[in-house]
Amino acid sequence: MQLNSKLYDVDDFFAAQELFHSSGWTDGLPVVPPTSEAVAACLDWAGMEPAQLVGIEPVRERSINAEKLAINAVMAGCLPMHFPVVVAAWTAMLEQEFLLHGASASTGGSAVLLVLNGPIRNEIGSDGTFNALGSSDRATSVIGRALRLALINQLDVRPGQIDRSTFGHPGKFSYCISEDEEGTSWNSLAEERGIPAEISAVTVLAAGAPRQLMNEWTTVPEEILETFAAEIRANMRNYSIWPGNYAILIPPQLRAHLQAAGWSKADVAQRIFERARIHRREWADVGKGAVVRDRGDTEYPAMESPDQLMVIAAGGPAGGFGAVIPPWLGHKSHAVTMAIGACVDCGPIPS
Amino acid sequence: MLQILDPTHEAVPAGVQHAPRLASLSGKNVAFISNGKEGTTGFFKHLSSFLKEEYGVADTRLLVKSNYSAPADLHIMQSAKEFDAVVTGLGD
Numbered sequence: 001m002q003l004n005s006k007l008y009d010v011d012d013f014f015a016a017q018e019l020f021h022s023s024g025w026t027d028g029l030p031v032v033p034p035t036s037e038a039v040a041a042c043l044d045w046a047g048m049e050p051a052q053l054v055g056i057e058p059v060r061e062r063s064i065n066a067e068k069l070a071i072n073a074v075m076a077g078c079l080p081m082h083f084p085v086v087v088a089a090w091t092a093m094l095e096q097e098f099l100l101h102g103a104s105a106s107t108g109g110s111a112v113l114l115v116l117n118g119p120i121r122n123e124i125g126s127d128g129t130f131n132a133l134g135s136s137d138r139a140t141s142v143i144g145r146a147l148r149l150a151l152i153n154q155l156d157v158r159p160g161q162i163d164r165s166t167f168g169h170p171g172k173f174s175y176c177i178s179e180d181e182e183g184t185s186w187n188s189l190a191e192e193r194g195i196p197a198e199i200s201a202v203t204v205l206a207a208g209a210p211r212q213l214m215n216e217w218t219t220v221p222e223e224i225l226e227t228f229a230a231e232i233r234a235n236m237r238n239y240s241i242w243p244g245n246y247a248i249l250i251p252p253q254l255r256a257h258l259q260a261a262g263w264s265k266a267d268v269a270q271r272i273f274e275r276a277r278i279h280r281r282e283w284a285d286v287g288k289g290a291v292v293r294d295r296g297d298t299e300y301p302a303m304e305s306p307d308q309l310m311v312i313a314a315g316g317p318a319g320g321f322g323a324v325i326p327p328w329l330g331h332k333s334h335a336v337t338m339a340i341g342a343c344v345d346c347g348p349i350p351s
Numbered sequence: 352m353l354q355i356l357d358p359t360h361e362a363v364p365a366g367v368q369h370a371p372r373l374a375s376l377s378g379k380n381v382a383f384i385s386n387g388k389e390g391t392t393g394f395f396k397h398l399s400s401f402l403k404e405e406y407g408v409a410d411t412r413l414l415v416k417s418n419y420s421a422p423a424d425l426h427i428m429q430s431a432k433e434f435d436a437v438v439t440g441l442g443d
């Protein structure tokens with residue numbers, strides 16, 4: 001396979017690290033040196049030619065090709081079997097509605113949350129149980145990292161360059177979750193968003209850091225979900241009032257109560273939609289009284305409709321915790337769901 | 352010895368050509384492209400006064416983007432061409 005990227009000769013693994021770090025090509029962590037053999041193996045696995053166009057970042061009109069994504073995937077530690085997921089995620093990120101340039105450049109500091117669904121999860125050994133939002137497994141760790149390295153190297157999303165984040169958050173290293181589909185009777189996130197159950201899919205969201213909550217003192221669905229709604233309301237008061245694709249992670253201990261009561265994901269979303277809303281006057285309680293003005297009675301919902309909520313089954317078997325992941329700029333940047341595999345550059349299958 | 356590949360976007364970027372500089376701002380019309388954030392109103396109001404008083408700018412106009420995290424709307428880019436100079440920038 002003929003690759004097109006420039007080649008560098010280095011003495012050894014350590015020399016490769018210094019070249020890449022000093023050139024600004026890393027996230028600060030050691031990288032796997034991207035040899036031609038390793039990159040070609042990724043492209044072979046995905047059935048892609050090196051120059052195959054994955055997509056174009058629409059604002060800066062930068063083309064993103066398979067070879068460059070493969071190089072960054074190898075650097076992240078991806079094996080060939082991880083690469084199709086990286087391609088699908090990037091294809092989704094380049095969709096206009098995701099607003100990749102804004103999400104990458106903003107002082108708001110969002111990272112790309114990636115959710116995996118379908119058979120691919122088991123094929124690559126990903127795990128949506130213990131430590132779901134941390135270093136749960138090799139696959140989600142390296143795939144999430146590949147997204148960030150490619151942002152750095154293909155779109156110059158480096159701190160102080162394109163990336164103007166005031167803080168950012170640790171998801172900028174890797175922010176990939178595998179949904180625990182085997183641990184629930186609920187439809188998967190991808191199914192809820194229009195992908196048939198047997199199709200592997202990715203969902204990407206420009207997202208803030210996860211906000212952990214806890215409620216181990218009730219089995220009543222409305223009360224459990226009120227804690228989630230309260231965390232969303234807090235985000236609206238303290239961070240951003242704009243509606244959009246919030247994601248909530250519900251672990252087995254809390255899912256059991258919801259499922260036992262016959263609640264579906266749609267029921268959960270409807271309840272959260274109804275409860276997660278604030279009035280502008282509440283900003284005065286958190287030091288933002290200056291912008292309440294005469295609009296104190298204006299109500300702001302966290303979502304424009306229930307189907308904007310992304311309900312994800314994930315987390316270890318014990319612990320009445322939950323997580324709320326807020327969107328970066330929900331009314332301008334939207335989650336995108338895309339199938340993996342034979343149709344990496346097309347949208348959801350029409351029903 | 353290892354041979355490793357360049358991970359960056361190696362395509363040569365298109366050259367940027369600066370617009371021709373005005374010899375003077377006196378009597379000119381200047382547009383401001385604002386991202387619409389809270390702090391911009393006072394800033395551009397002050398800038399407008401400053402340019403008029405110190406540099407004799409004839410008139411200014413504020414063009415506000417519909418999305419502060421996206422490039423300027425097409426109608427703003429078209430409007431901007433009607434002016435002698437445009438002020439834009441990066442801020443928060």
